[in-house]
Amino acid sequence: MITLLLRVLGHQHARPMRRTLTLMTVTAVAEGLSYALLAPVLRALLGDTPGDAWPWLGAFGAAVAACAVLRFLSDMSGFRVGTSLLRGVYHRLGDHLARLPLGWYSSARVGEVSVLAGQGVLRAMSVIAHLLGPFVSAAVTPLTVVVVILGLNWQLGLAVLAGVPVVAAVQTLAGRRTVAEDAERATRDREATGRVIEYLWAQPVLRAGGRTAERFGLLDDALRQVQRASRRSALAALPGAVGLTLTVQALFTAVLGLGAYLALGGHLGAAELLTVLVLATRCADPLLSLAELGGKLRAARGELARLDVLLRTEPLPQAADPVEPAGHGVEFDSVTFRHGEHTVFDGLSVSLADGQWLAVVGPSGAGKSTLLQLLARFYDVDAGTVRVGGVDVREIGTETLMAQFAIVFQDVYLFDGTIEDNVRLGRPGATEAEVRAAAGAARLDEVIERLPEGWATPVGEGGARLSGGERQRVSIARALLKDAPIVLLDEVTSALDPVSESAVHAAVEHLVAGRTVVSVAHRLHTVRRADRIVFVDGGRIVEEGSHEELLRLGGRYAGFWELTPDPSAARPAPDPVLPPVR
Incomplete structure (x- = not known):
């Protein structure tokens, strides 16, 4: 023993x-x-x-x-x-x-x-x-x-x-x-x-x-x-x-x-x-x-x-001689990935130059979020190569690789502490001015102003004391403070009300400016400005192009676009005028 x-x-x-x-x-x-x-x-x-x-x-x-x-x-x-x-x-x-x-x-x-x-x-x-x-x-x-x-x-x-x-x-x-x-x-x-x-x-x-x-x-x-x-x-x-x-x-x-x-x-x-x-x-x-x-x-x-x-469970292997990425472009080269008995991707290839925005859309279960996880090396591929800055992610040191990414997930998890504690997780050594600037860009300052305790407001375990939109703004402020060259966005507005979605969308605009961006979205109006959009289904990219090119193609993306509600129409109707009670 x-x-x-x-x-x-x-x-x-x-x-x-x-x-x-x-x-x-x-x-x-x-x-x-x-x-x-x-x-x-x-x-x-x-x-x-x-x-x-x-x-x-x-x-x-x-x-x-x-x-x-x-x-x-x-x-x-x-x-x-x-x-x-x-x-x-x-x-x-x-x-x-x-x-x-x-x-x-x-x-x-x-x-x-x-x-x-x-x-x-x-x-x-x-x-x-x-x-x-x-x-x-x-x-x-x-x-x-x-x-x-x-x-x-x-x-x-x-x-x-x-x-x-x-x-x-x-x-x-x-x-x-x-x-x-x-x-x-x-x-x-x-x-x-x-x-x-x-x-x-x-x-x-x-x-x-x-x-x-x-x-x-x-x-x-x-x-x-x-x-x-x-x-x-x-x-x-x-x-x-x-x-x-x-x-x-x-x-x-x-x-x-x-x-x-x-x-x-x-x-x-x-x-x-x-x-x-x-x-x-x-x-x-x-x-x-x-x-x-x-x-x-x-x-x-x-x-x-x-x-x-x-x-004794084997972790992801680490490179004996880590290589520094040269730039911030990303590439999936003939990637095959299986989850259990299910093949998620089969020979998928796509690349994105430094500073461009790639949007990934497709039906539920197509593996869109998995694409982001492979890029951040939450998993290793079964075949093919995922590259960041021209270097295989398996050859990059873990700390160096994660320093390249600012990730905003659909389901935001906040640690039990204050709002400021959670924002500072992006860069603990940041100055107070930098923290306030990130909060302003993320529209988080609007939330802080109406909270009695302001920055010292406890968020509760998992962020339970904040709404979904408020948690998302904290997450975006954290990503802005990190100031990483590559931004990964995973359905960040899919479960928000129109007001929160509008605020979060404005915060995302600040986050993606001047950075390499890979985003996953169901609401297609959020990716119209992407440099390239890929439609993923069946483990492969079935359509690829800009928003206008894919609409002219009249294929799967265009069909999804026709089913996408117009966000500008998502306003509450006025209350009906009822006759007086006699």
Whole structure:
């Protein structure tokens, strides 16, 4: 398990881990050896001169004090190492997740990572802080006690030593019986957590459907599965716990019987017999705790194994010798891209010169947004090449590549902070004047003026306290502040009301000025000024040209244009004049 833990955390944590393990082992050995002083203490107390016990009692007290100090030091070392490892695993996990391709983040995996990064990491790290010390003590102290008993009486020592493999076998068999059930329970726990999240997100739909009084069937099923898995896990662990208890008690009884036989035969003194019984009792207690500790350690090992699988997931490969792009033009050269079994693009080619605007239109599901994601290297293509500035995006360093893009998504996510915090994400080192200028160009200043707290207004998690149009303006201001040479726009006005759309459209005009732009749109009036428009369907470009050229062609684009409503007509009708009520 320690090997797995170090593999998850990296070998830079090996030295403090080994130091902590050594300290815990020394503490457990010292505790076991201190019990050897009971023999001379009892021998003196039961002899003719009980006063001779005082020096031995002093030595025993000193040994107990030393063990207490060692126990304190080992526990503190465990807590410190556990805290350090917790911080280390979060850093490594975060760095790794940031390098995984976007396609890896399915809804199921997002829920799994949420559970794993929360209770999974904490449970795994609690092994170091809380469980590793007791486990080492439960395993090492009894073995040390066996050595002490061997020194007192070889017959009793061999009897106790013969029981060690029996206890180990029972513990091993008990662990094997519960591994599958523990894994099943962990799986059901993750599924139930995902269903709880789904139930919370589904509240608007459930309430709109008038189902507020009904139970959510999928969640109920998941909770029932958790209940069944928990019952099976408990029942699987019961034979091992009972078997371990019976084995330890039987060994203690056998030692007691053998000790009484030796004492009655004159082969063992009363002091030695009492010492052996005390030692056997001290041996039994930690052995009995192994069942509980073993279950917790197996659960922690399961979390570590899942973390190990996640950290072994291959990220997008990085170029050994990154190349700087020469310019800001973009090109898709015979690009083929598959998502699962579905071929999204098949030999697609299109290029855009520095400073031009390319608009991508087409039916839903044609892969328009995927085209932007390939350009930003959220995925790698299966064949062909995507270039920025004449360089394959796979040969450009990640930070250099992302510095080329200002991206405005359809669904804007804002971090829980103020409006200014979210705008400054575009360029944290920007001056106040630059931030205000970006806000003005994005028409965000209109929003800030009517908010009581102005720039200090908290946006809430995901930007929940702002409307869709307001979130979009924050996103555009952030992109303007970044001042990247290439702008990627993904359906930025598709879900806005006419007033918000007009404001956002004006902000977009500032954003795209003088930059290379690739935009995806359903509302075709937003792309009439594009230098080139491509109509994508069936994994290929079926039409290409300017707005006027495509209208004259009378093909798919022209058909879409005829169905596009005129935004100038999207004004609310005046309220009807009703006759007075008599």
